Amino acid sequence: MLLVENVQKSFRLPDGSTLPILNVPRFAVAAGEQLALVGGSGSGKTTLLHIIAGITRPDTGRVEIDGTDITKLNEAARDLFRANKLGYIFQTFNLLAGFTALENVLLGMSFCGRKPDEARARQLLERVGLGKRFDHKPAMLSVGEQQRTAVARALVNRPKVLLADEPTASIDSRHQQQVLDLIRETCREENVALVLVTHAPTVSEQFPRVERLEELNQLAAA
Amino acid sequence: MSLFKIAWRSIQQRGLGSTLTILSMALGVALIVAVLVLRGMVDESFRRGAQGYNLIVGKKGSPLQLVLNTVYHLGTPGEPIPWTYYEEFLPEGQWGGKVAAAIPICLGDNFQGYRVIGTTPDLFTKIEYAYGRPYEFAAGRNFGEEAAEAAEHGHAHDHAHGHDHGHDHDHVKKEAKTRQPTMVSPDDSDENEEHHHDLPPHFLEAVIGARVARDTGLKVGDTFEPTHGVSSGEEGHKHDPFTVVGVLKPTGTPNDQALFVNVEGFLAMDGHSKDGSHHHGPLPVELREVSAVLVKVDPNNPFAANGIYREVNEGLEAQAAYPLREISILMETFVGPIATVLLVIAVLVVIVASVGIIVGIYNSMNERRREIAIMRSLGARRGSVLSVIMLESLLLALCGGVAGFLLGHLLIGAASPYVLARTGVEIGALQFPTVEIPFMEGVLIVPIELVLLPGLVLLAGIVGYFPARAAYKTDVSRALSNAN
Numbered sequence: 001m002l003l004v005e006n007v008q009k010s011f012r013l014p015d016g017s018t019l020p021i022l023n024v025p026r027f028a029v030a031a032g033e034q035l036a037l038v039g040g041s042g043s044g045k046t047t048l049l050h051i052i053a054g055i056t057r058p059d060t061g062r063v064e065i066d067g068t069d070i071t072k073l074n075e076a077a078r079d080l081f082r083a084n085k086l087g088y089i090f091q092t093f094n095l096l097a098g099f100t101a102l103e104n105v106l107l108g109m110s111f112c113g114r115k116p117d118e119a120r121a122r123q124l125l126e127r128v129g130l131g132k133r134f135d136h137k138p139a140m141l142s143v144g145e146q147q148r149t150a151v152a153r154a155l156v157n158r159p160k161v162l163l164a165d166e167p168t169a170s171i172d173s174r175h176q177q178q179v180l181d182l183i184r185e186t187c188r189e190e191n192v193a194l195v196l197v198t199h200a201p202t203v204s205e206q207f208p209r210v211e212r213l214e215e216l217n218q219l220a221a222a
Numbered sequence: 223m224s225l226f227k228i229a230w231r232s233i234q235q236r237g238l239g240s241t242l243t244i245l246s247m248a249l250g251v252a253l254i255v256a257v258l259v260l261r262g263m264v265d266e267s268f269r270r271g272a273q274g275y276n277l278i279v280g281k282k283g284s285p286l287q288l289v290l291n292t293v294y295h296l297g298t299p300g301e302p303i304p305w306t307y308y309e310e311f312l313p314e315g316q317w318g319g320k321v322a323a324a325i326p327i328c329l330g331d332n333f334q335g336y337r338v339i340g341t342t343p344d345l346f347t348k349i350e351y352a353y354g355r356p357y358e359f360a361a362g363r364n365f366g367e368e369a370a371e372a373a374e375h376g377h378a379h380d381h382a383h384g385h386d387h388g389h390d391h392d393h394v395k396k397e398a399k400t401r402q403p404t405m406v407s408p409d410d411s412d413e414n415e416e417h418h419h420d421l422p423p424h425f426l427e428a429v430i431g432a433r434v435a436r437d438t439g440l441k442v443g444d445t446f447e448p449t450h451g452v453s454s455g456e457e458g459h460k461h462d463p464f465t466v467v468g469v470l471k472p473t474g475t476p477n478d479q480a481l482f483v484n485v486e487g488f489l490a491m492d493g494h495s496k497d498g499s500h501h502h503g504p505l506p507v508e509l510r511e512v513s514a515v516l517v518k519v520d521p522n523n524p525f526a527a528n529g530i531y532r533e534v535n536e537g538l539e540a541q542a543a544y545p546l547r548e549i550s551i552l553m554e555t556f557v558g559p560i561a562t563v564l565l566v567i568a569v570l571v572v573i574v575a576s577v578g579i580i581v582g583i584y585n586s587m588n589e590r591r592r593e594i595a596i597m598r599s600l601g602a603r604r605g606s607v608l609s610v611i612m613l614e615s616l617l618l619a620l621c622g623g624v625a626g627f628l629l630g631h632l633l634i635g636a637a638s639p640y641v642l643a644r645t646g647v648e649i650g651a652l653q654f655p656t657v658e659i660p661f662m663e664g665v666l667i668v669p670i671e672l673v674l675l676p677g678l679v680l681l682a683g684i685v686g687y688f689p690a691r692a693a694y695k696t697d698v699s700r701a702l703s704n705a706n
Contacts, residue, residue, distance in 0.1 A: 056699045076603050083601020094596045098235030110223040111601035
């Protein structure tokens with residue numbers, strides 16, 4: 001489902017020199033597979049997620065999702081591809097403050113080139129336990145509820161791959177497991193490949209497959 | 223969810239800032255609307271007031287003063303000209319062959335501050351108050367012998383233009399004969415007895431404007447006593463009572479604020495004789511004077527007005543003025559520049575408000591970068607986020623514009639009574655004047671809203687482009703990293 005091959009990325013510094021960040025020879029995830037990606041600060045995990053999501057373009061290499069090499073697509077096509085095939089959950093949820101829970105989920109359907117399916121959005125919100133919170137804005141939701149809204153938003157377009165960047169890091173320990181279970185269960189139900197970045201051993205140890213970025217990224221290993 | 227809704231939500235989210243921006247835009251637009259509407263309406267109403275005839279003839283002096291005084295009842299009347307000069311415009315006179323109608327205008331009296339004008343019934347039969355709009359009576363009939371006789375013989379004959387007023391005739395006739403002064407106090411009546419003249423009843427008939435009827439309560443059959451002087455503040459003795467035989471329908475001209483009496487009765491009043499002498503019948507011609515003459519030339523002789531204008535002005539006794547030309551000069555000299563200055567100020571307010579939109583959006587750019595990055599991560603294209611910011615700017619400008627249009631027209635409605643009271647020019651809150659498109663004068667005339675609205679859209683597009691461009695260039699990866 002997801003194949004990252006020979007991906008390299010470096011950033012240009014203000015003094016004109018370049019800083020190599022990423023060199024991943026190969027990284028693959030099967031359809032419906034769930035894995036935890038573990039790495040310390042500066043290991044390049046966020047950069048890798050952005051490259052997989054098509055937000056950042058690698059200097060070299062290919063990123064294939066559901067049979068499409070997204071590095072070959074132009075920006076507009078990558079945007080559309082991202083809207084349709086990828087879900088993204090952030091550490092800080094990144095809900096839009098002016099929109100209700102339902103609108104935040106519908107926003108996820110606004111750029112995929114199809115008419116938003118409100119029934120699907122409602123169904124997902126109910127699935128994550130927010131059936132009575134459709135019209136609540138983020139400020140009126142608890143932290144756990146906000147993250148559950150973000151989960152619903154990420155899955156609303158039936159993506160093939162869900163990228164989760166430390167989705168439980170901002171949640172109190174009582175709700176961490178609840179949210180993690182929710183993400184894994186819904187991904188399983190929807191047959192979505194899950195790549196979850198974490199540095200918490202209590203989270204990573206629950207996954208059948210754990211990849212260490214220091215091992216994937218030859219630069220981080222060095 | 224549509225981009226429009228996303229933009230609208232963004233405006234709602236920044237409620238206070240958005241409201242203040244809309245308010246400042248509304249203020250600017252309201253000022254523009256108010257200035258344009260007032261200028262347009264004043265211009266149109268002034269021009270309308272001076273329609274129906276070609277020339278005004280009066281004593282030599284300022285032609286503008288002559289026009290303002292005769293048409294708009296503003297200022298003090300100038301020196302009168304001899305009645306014989308007026309007669310030169312009648313069929314047997316020097317210019318009679320070129321003239322379709324010559325209407326004498328005698329000024330100098332008022333009733334409760336409204337001007338009393340001595341004139342002939344021709345004013346309401348041979349002259350239209352605006353192109354294609356003849357005077358009509360809301361009640362009663364025209365004054366004068368012919369109209370009185372028609373009423374006497376029971377003809378429901380409207381001397382103005384076909385209005386049915388036969389119902390009032392018997393009542394009017396009775397009142398005219400008995401001359402019971404309903405507006406006259408017993409004390410005044412005794413005093414007036416000394417001044418009564420031996421005049422035919424129709425000499426003491428009057429037709430009043432719609433506003434006078436409304437404000438004074440005078441109606442057909444009532445009588446009133448003019449006071450010497452053109453405004454209520456002036457000291458003066460009262461004259462013989464005149465009987466109201468007709469009330470005009472509103473015309474939107476200064477004539478709504480005047481009382482028109484038969485010139486024969488007007489001249490017969492004490493103090494109107496050239497030498498100040500007292501007469502018990504119609505005033506002899508040699509003792510008569512007239513403030514001005516409205517001249518409507520023969521429509522089949524279009525150059526007649528130029529000829530009369532030149533000949534009168536070459537003489538030493540009188541001047542002729544083109545009312546519309548004088549009004550144009552007035553507009554261009556006084557009203558135009560003031561309106562232009564106000565317009566410039568109003569446009570500056572709109573520009574400042576537009577800058578406010580840029581500042582508002584830029585100030586919230588840090589927060590927006592996060593939102594933009596989130597939208598981009600959800601698949602929004604660069605063009606989509608650019609559109610959202612442009613739409614937001616457009617919506618702010620349009621909301622301000624619509625609020626401004628409403629506020630502007632409310633301001634006009636509020637100013638209307640004041641303008642009417644001071645100038646006699648009637649303007650309404652729901653009047654939408656037109657403007658000529660530059661370089662297409664006389665070809666393309668559209669309501670001002672049709673010019674202002676695209677103008678606002680263009681302005682919103684320009685001011686929205688700068689923050690939208692910044693949004694377009696947002697580094698999504700960095701913004702997302704910062705957000706996390």
